Amino acid sequence: MNTLAAESANPLLPPVGEIIVGTITFAIAFFVLGKFVWPRFEQVFRARREAIEGGIERAETMQAEAKAALERYQAQLAEARTEAAQIRDQARAEGQQILEELRAQAQQESARIVARGEEQLATSRQQVVNELRGQIGQLAVELAGRVVGESLEDQARRSGTVDRFLDQLDGMAAGAGAGASPDGRGGATGSSVYVQGDR
Amino acid sequence: MTSSAHALIDVLAAEGGGDSGFQSPTIAEFYPPAVAEFSVLGIDFEITRITIIMWIATAAILTLLVLAARKASVVPNKLQYLGESGYSLVRDGMARDVIGPKGLPFAPFLASLFFFILANNFMSIFPFAQISPNSRFAIPLLLAVIVWVLYNYIGIKEQGAARYFKDAAIPPGVPAAALILVTPIELLQVFVIRPFTLAVRLFANMFAGHMLLVVFSLGAVYLLNVGNFSVVFAPLSFLMALIMTFFELLVIFLQAYVFVVLTATYLNGAVEPAH
Numbered sequence: 200m201n202t203l204a205a206e207s208a209n210p211l212l213p214p215v216g217e218i219i220v221g222t223i224t225f226a227i228a229f230f231v232l233g234k235f236v237w238p239r240f241e242q243v244f245r246a247r248r249e250a251i252e253g254g255i256e257r258a259e260t261m262q263a264e265a266k267a268a269l270e271r272y273q274a275q276l277a278e279a280r281t282e283a284a285q286i287r288d289q290a291r292a293e294g295q296q297i298l299e300e301l302r303a304q305a306q307q308e309s310a311r312i313v314a315r316g317e318e319q320l321a322t323s324r325q326q327v328v329n330e331l332r333g334q335i336g337q338l339a340v341e342l343a344g345r346v347v348g349e350s351l352e353d354q355a356r357r358s359g360t361v362d363r364f365l366d367q368l369d370g371m372a373a374g375a376g377a378g379a380s381p382d383g384r385g386g387a388t389g390s391s392v393y394v395q396g397d398r
Numbered sequence: 399m400t401s402s403a404h405a406l407i408d409v410l411a412a413e414g415g416g417d418s419g420f421q422s423p424t425i426a427e428f429y430p431p432a433v434a435e436f437s438v439l440g441i442d443f444e445i446t447r448i449t450i451i452m453w454i455a456t457a458a459i460l461t462l463l464v465l466a467a468r469k470a471s472v473v474p475n476k477l478q479y480l481g482e483s484g485y486s487l488v489r490d491g492m493a494r495d496v497i498g499p500k501g502l503p504f505a506p507f508l509a510s511l512f513f514f515i516l517a518n519n520f521m522s523i524f525p526f527a528q529i530s531p532n533s534r535f536a537i538p539l540l541l542a543v544i545v546w547v548l549y550n551y552i553g554i555k556e557q558g559a560a561r562y563f564k565d566a567a568i569p570p571g572v573p574a575a576a577l578i579l580v581t582p583i584e585l586l587q588v589f590v591i592r593p594f595t596l597a598v599r600l601f602a603n604m605f606a607g608h609m610l611l612v613v614f615s616l617g618a619v620y621l622l623n624v625g626n627f628s629v630v631f632a633p634l635s636f637l638m639a640l641i642m643t644f645f646e647l648l649v650i651f652l653q654a655y656v657f658v659v660l661t662a663t664y665l666n667g668a669v670e671p672a673h
Contacts, residue, residue: 210425210605211598213536216443221537224456225544229510231460237506239467240485247472 336361423612452531459517496662519650533604542597553668614639
């Protein structure tokens with residue numbers, strides 16, 4: 200359009216061709232933006248919102264987890280304390296029991312040792328008594344023979360006087376210690392009397 | 399006579415003296431010579447410098463936005479942030495807040511409209527282009543017609559044709575006697591004045607803005623070359639051209655914003671029945 204034509208043109212009456220060209224241009228812009236730009240922005244907005252909401256949600260979840268863990272630990276701690284107290288009580292009871300058992304055992308042992316000692320003592324005594332019996336008889340007869348001036352030995356042996364005498368002595372001694380129990384525990388005094396009496 | 403009086407006479411002589419005086423810009427500014435001309439189906443197509451500026455502006459804004467969106471991530475880079483801010487302005491500030499809960503599906507259309515107008519407006523102060531395609535009535539008009547078709551279509555679809563036209567002609571709550579006056583005004587308003595004002599507002603702003611810039615720029619050049627005392631006013635004229643350029647920058651954003659806000663308002667009237 201030349202300048203003269205322009206001078207007479209009305210700016211409010213646009214050429215149809217220009218409107219069509221403009222419409223096509225706008226349409227291209229509209230579709231390109233609608234396809235490549237706005238959906239991407241919307242996607243980013245959504246992702247951003249989700250990121251923020253997700254972050255809050257994650258934080259809440261973690262807090263709940265931490266709280267649960269704390270409760271669990273506290274429960275475990277309480278349980279452990281109870282258990283420890285139980286174990287302590289049990290240990291104390293067991294210790295007591297062991298102590299009593301040991302005491303009983305020790306008593307048994309001591310009783311056994313005492314019994315054996317007494318037994319040995321009785322055996323030795325018997326041995327000594329038997330030995331002394333023979334020697335005393337012989338010494339007494341010898342002594343009597345010297346006093347009398349002749350040997351009474353054969354006669355005494357034949358008659359068994361000495362043995363009878365000693366048996367009588369034994370019988371007397373047995374009569375005195377009749378109440379004594381054989382193990383010597385119950386009748387400690389009787390036993391000592393018996394032993395003393397024998398010497 | 400003093401020398402300044404001589405100068406004044408010279409200036410006045412120059413003003414009065416036909417061809418040698420200041421040639422103010424005419425409407426021919428908006429009718430540059432065609433670069434290419436052809437005819438399809440009886441319609442004449444004329445590709446001018448302004449048409450090419452429109453393509454360049456559109457291609458530039460598309461490239462920028464596609465680049466901004468291509469690597470879009472949750473943590474935006476600067477370009478993405480700019481693009482997102484523009485889109486959010488339209489999406490949240492207009493589609494959601496002006497149209498209402500049904501507004502979000504219109505966000506892509508409104509945002510496309512906003513960036514298309516903004517890019518083309520911006521050409522009015524872009525070096526070497528310095529004329530906006532929107533100062534040609536064709537572009538604002540076609541955009542207004544698209545908006546007009548859209549909001550009427552949405553109104554009919556959302557409310558039903560009978561309801562939509564009845565509400566447009568007989569606004570609820572108006573006394574019967576007043577309808578003689580109100581009905582013609584309302585019908586004219588919805589179906590003629592709205593699209594017309596929408597188109598003219600944008601067109602006239604860009605047209606006048608360009609004229610102002612040209613007047614002050616040519617004025618500065620003229621005063622510099624007139625060869626007398628007037629040369630001292632040349633910097634003033636140049637300063638004014640500079641100030642008007644910044645003013646034009648404001649208008650560029652404001653008119654793009656207003657066009658889209660009004661579109662959103664009309665769409666709001668279409669999706670929600672009058673009350």
